[in-house]
Amino acid sequence: MSTMKAIVLDGFGGSDRLRLADDVPLPEPGPGELRVRVAAAGVNRPDIVQREGNYAPPPGESEILGLEIAGVVDALGEGVGAWREGDRVLALVAGGGYAEAVLARADHCMAVPDGLTLGEAACIPETYLTAWLNVFELGALQNGEATLLHGGGGGVNTAAVQLCRAIVPDSTVFVTASSGKLERVRSLGVHHVIDYRESDFAAEVRRLTDKRGVDVILDHVGGPYLAGNQRSLAVGGRLVVIGVMHGASAEVNLASLMVKRQRILGSVLRSRPPTEKAGIIGRFGARALPLFAEGALAPLVSDRFPLERAAEAHRAMESSSHFGKIVLDVEPTLV
Numbered sequence: 001m002s003t004m005k006a007i008v009l010d011g012f013g014g015s016d017r018l019r020l021a022d023d024v025p026l027p028e029p030g031p032g033e034l035r036v037r038v039a040a041a042g043v044n045r046p047d048i049v050q051r052e053g054n055y056a057p058p059p060g061e062s063e064i065l066g067l068e069i070a071g072v073v074d075a076l077g078e079g080v081g082a083w084r085e086g087d088r089v090l091a092l093v094a095g096g097g098y099a100e101a102v103l104a105r106a107d108h109c110m111a112v113p114d115g116l117t118l119g120e121a122a123c124i125p126e127t128y129l130t131a132w133l134n135v136f137e138l139g140a141l142q143n144g145e146a147t148l149l150h151g152g153g154g155g156v157n158t159a160a161v162q163l164c165r166a167i168v169p170d171s172t173v174f175v176t177a178s179s180g181k182l183e184r185v186r187s188l189g190v191h192h193v194i195d196y197r198e199s200d201f202a203a204e205v206r207r208l209t210d211k212r213g214v215d216v217i218l219d220h221v222g223g224p225y226l227a228g229n230q231r232s233l234a235v236g237g238r239l240v241v242i243g244v245m246h247g248a249s250a251e252v253n254l255a256s257l258m259v260k261r262q263r264i265l266g267s268v269l270r271s272r273p274p275t276e277k278a279g280i281i282g283r284f285g286a287r288a289l290p291l292f293a294e295g296a297l298a299p300l301v302s303d304r305f306p307l308e309r310a311a312e313a314h315r316a317m318e319s320s321s322h323f324g325k326i327v328l329d330v331e332p333t334l335v
Contacts, residue, residue, distance in 0.1 A: 002026040006064050006099035007310045012053030015311040015318070024064075027096075027103045029077035034104050036089060039118035039334035041097040042068040043313050043326040044126050044155065045220075045243065046270065051314065057095040058271055065310075066097020067270065069104070070112060070121035072334060080106035088112040092125040092281060094270055098310055100330060107278035110285050113292035116299070119335040123155065123299035123325040124292070126269070131160035132284045134218055134240040134267050136167065143170040145215035148205060148232055150196075150225065152177030152185055153323035156242070158300050160218055163288065165189045166296040174214060176201050184323050202228035213237060223247030230256050238263045300324025306332070 006024040010017050029035045047065045049055040057063060070090040073083060083089070083106055090112055091104035112121045135141050135149075147164060151157035152175065164173050165188070176196040177185045185193050194204045205214060213234035219225055220243030229239050230253050239262065256262060269277070291297040302322035305313040307330045317326055329335050 004100040005307065006096075007066075007307065008064065009051060012051065015051070015314040017051060018065075018311040018314065020308045020310070024099065026101055027062075029075050029103055031078045032080060032106055033077040034073050034080055034083055034089070034091075034106055034109060035075035035101055036069060036071040036091060036104055036109075037074045037101055037334070038069045038097065038099060038330040039071040040069065040122035041066045041307075041328045041330055042122050042126055042155070043310075043317055043328060044068070045245070045317065047098075048314055048317060061094040062096030062102070064096045064099050064102075066093065066095065066099070066102070066328075068092060068122060068125035068127070069097040069102055069330075070118040070124075071102075071331070072118075074101070077106075083109065088118065088121075090118075090121040090124050092129060092269075092277065098307065098328060098330075100307075105274060105278070108274070108281055110281065110289055113289060115293055115295075117335060119304065119327055119329060120299045120301060122327055123301060124289075127155040127325060128159045128163065128288065128297070129280060129284055130156050130242065130269055131163050131218070132288055133269060133280055134242055134265075135160050135163065135216060137280070137283070138265050138267055139216035139218065139238045139240050141168055141171060141216045143168045146172040146174065146209065146213075146234070147216040147218070148174040148176070148201075148214045148229075150176045150217070150219045150221055153181040153302075154220075154320075155300075155325045156218075156220070158188065158324050161185075161188045161190055162297050166291050167288065172214075174205060174208070178320075181323060200228070202231040205232040209234075216240070218242065220244075221246050223250035226250035227253065230262060233260060233262050235260045236262075238265060240265045240267055242267050301327055303327070304329055
């Protein structure tokens, strides 16, 4: 059996649990699957949570970390439509991205937009799809509305800012960020940047909106932000929670929820049924993916590490010093 290199876990825990192995079986595509020779893989917060033992992959999916990749198709299963060997693709995968090859559902792949390298394309599937799903499909942000995006220079946040500016250019964008990233966030076209370490973000949102509030909030912080998020929402506002980095529990103000007709939505992309994810990818591919070739969207690559330095990449993610995406270069000759 052919083998490949991949990052494996020697038990759960810190970044020291990541190890490069060269004897991992090369996967063979089944019906509806492509095998992709990985050029680059995006590093995401869920990778760290899985490494720590708190985010198991869906049943039947690879135990190897990695949720988004870009590369070249090198083997085809049956029933994969028009895909061919040699095609440049980016793909959302439920696991397996930190490896020289990965299996991807054909309907979870998209053609790499013209003008993008494979290293840039690897930043799109998990990050931009998460922003698209939660801000536009669930949050239903419209032109003329206002949105608050938590997370300063993170990959999902910077993707969400770009999508807002490109798709609903008449919307007003608020972002919370730490003091070291304020100007870089503002340079993305954000209207109001709030230093969450120096200010009460809810008070600032109410001040800047003349007490109206914002229509959509995208939050990955969790419990400690719930009260402030509710205070920040306008009448009919939608809060979409996509992470609980700092706590999973909080008290809901039911009076505010009722009187202001607020909606609180929880969302995870990875565990959705494959057909549901295919629909999201299809809608994103039709509406947003062409904007990369047009230059309206551009992945922000903060740091790049070779595959064997995955542990260092995780430490960079955990330090929160990055601005944009952290990428693993798996096959440098392709990137």
